[in-house]
Amino acid sequence: MHWLPLLGVLAIVIGFALRFNPVPVVVAAAIVSGLAAGKSIAEILALIGNSFVSERALLLFVLTLPAIGVLERAGLREHVGNWIATLRGLTLSRILIVYLAIRQILAMLGLTDVAGQAQTVRPLLAPMAESAAEKRGKALDENERNDVRAFSAATDNVGRFFGEDVFIALGAVLLIQGFYSQHGIELEPLQIALWALPTAIAAFFIHAARTVLFARRIKNAGTGASASPGRLQARSTDERQNMPDKRAPDLDP
C-alpha cells in the first residue's frame, strides 16, 4: 500500500496537536513511517541514525554560546540597553528595518550563517530593540517585552529566507537546477536566482510596513502614562535584573 507511510505524517500532526514534547513525537513518526513502509527495525534504526548524523551542521550554532555566555556574565545585555537609551534617533522601527535590509543583503551574498538567532538576535538585536522601544518614556511590560523579542526573531527569519536564493548560486538555486537537470531540463543558476528577486523585494516592503505598524502600536501603548527619565532608567534596569527567573520559559506542554 503506497498510502501507508502517510501514517508518519498523521503521527506528527496528532503529536503536535496534543502538545506532546516534539522530540519523541518526531522520532516516533519516523519509526511509524518506516514500519508502514515495511522496513525492519534494524533498517529503521540505521536510517534514523544515518539521517541524524548527516545533518550535524544544524547543531553548530551551539558553539556561539560560550562566548555569548561570558559576555552576558559581564553585562552585555545591560550595556546594550544603556547604550541604545542614549541614542536619540534610533527608534524601534529603524533598528528592525535596517537589520532586515542588512540580513537580506548578507543572505543574498551567500552569507546566511554570519547572522542568526544565536549569533546576533539574542546578544544584540533583541536587547537593542527592547531598549529602543523603551524610549517611548515608559518601561515595557512583560507582554510587550516578549512581543518585541519575538518580532526581532521574526525579522531575522524573514531577512534570511527572502535573501537566500537571490543572485548567488547557493543551496536553494543549486537544488532547483539539480532537480531540473535530473528531469532533462538544463538551466543556468543565474536564471533561477534572478526570478527570486521580485519576492525578495516584496518581502522587504511587507515586513518593513508591518514593523512600522508594530512599532507604532508599542509606542502608543506607552503614551499617556508619564514617567520621569530617571525613574524609567531605574525601573527598566530592575526589570532586566529580574528577567531570567521571572521569564523562565516552560516549553514542556
Add this chain to the structure above:
Amino acid sequence: MLKIEHAYWLVALFLAGAAWFNLRDRRWWHAAFWLVLAALMGGGRYVMEATAAHDALPAQLAGVGVIALAVLSPRMKRGHIFEREAAAREADAKRLRHRLFGPALLIPLVTLLVALFGAYVVVDGWHLFDPTRMTLTGLALACMVALIAALWVTRAKPAAGIAEGRRLLDTLGWAALLPLTLAALGGVFAATGVGTAVADLVRMVIPVDSAVACVIAYGLGMVLFTVIMGNAFAAFPVLTAGVGLPLLIQLHGANPAILGSIGMVTGYCGTLFTPMAANFNIVPVALLELPNQNDVIRAQWKTGALLLVVNLALMYFLVFRF
C-alpha cells in the same frame, strides 16, 4: 587543514563539558542527554564512513542513540542554574562599555572573512580551510576567536566559557536538538515514499485542466508540505515532480526557471508558519526566553501570509508569459 569535522569535534567537546557540569550538579538526565548527543556529534563521521562501507551497525547504534535522546527529552526540566547577580553584571557593563561589543561582533566578522577570503589562505599549496562548507567552518573558528576575546576583555577564567555556555545550553534544552531530529525525519520520509504519496493525493483533488488551479495547488502544496516537513528543500522535489513538472510545465507550458524559483520561495512562506522549522521558530523562543512556544510564529505569520498571496500572483502572471 581546518575542516567542518573539527567544528563537530568542538561541539562534542562543549557538550561533554556541559554534561560534566550537570553531573557535578546531580542533574543526571541533563548529563545523560548532552553526553549521548556529544557521542553522536563526535562519532558522526565514523558512522557515515561505516555506512558507505556497508557496515550498518554504527548507524544502528546511532539510531538507538537518537531514540535515547527522544526518551530523555521530556525529562529535561528547567531547574535553577546559577547566574551572576545582576548588580555585578551592571557594574561590569558600566566599566567595560563598548569593549563588550568587540567579541560579539567578532563572530559575524570572522565568519565573513573566512567566507570571503578563506579560499585564498594558501601556504605552499596547503589550504588552511577545506573548501566544502567553508562558511560553517569559519563560524566555528569565529566562535573560538570570540570566546578568547571575551575571556580577555572580561578577565574571566577559561572555565567560565563552558560554565556560561552550559547555562545557555540548558536554557535551550531539547529545543537545541529539534532541528536535527526534524532533518533526520525528512531523510526517513524521503526513504519511505511519503513524498510520492502526498503528490498523488494533490493530483487526485484538483481539476488539472485549469492553469489557475494547478498554480494554486502547486503553491499551496509547497506551503503545506513545508509546514509538515519544516523545510522547503524537502518539499520542492516532491511537489515539483508530482505537480509542477507534469501539470504546469508539460501540460500548461510554464517556464521552469520561474516556476522553480518562485515555487521555492513560496515554500519559504510555509517555513514562517510551522513549529517544525525548529531552528528558526522554536530555538529563538528558548533563546529569547519567551513564554509560549509559538510566539515567534505569531509575530511573523502575517508577513508569510501576505507574501504567499504575492507569490501566487507572481507565479500566475509570470510563468506563462516568459
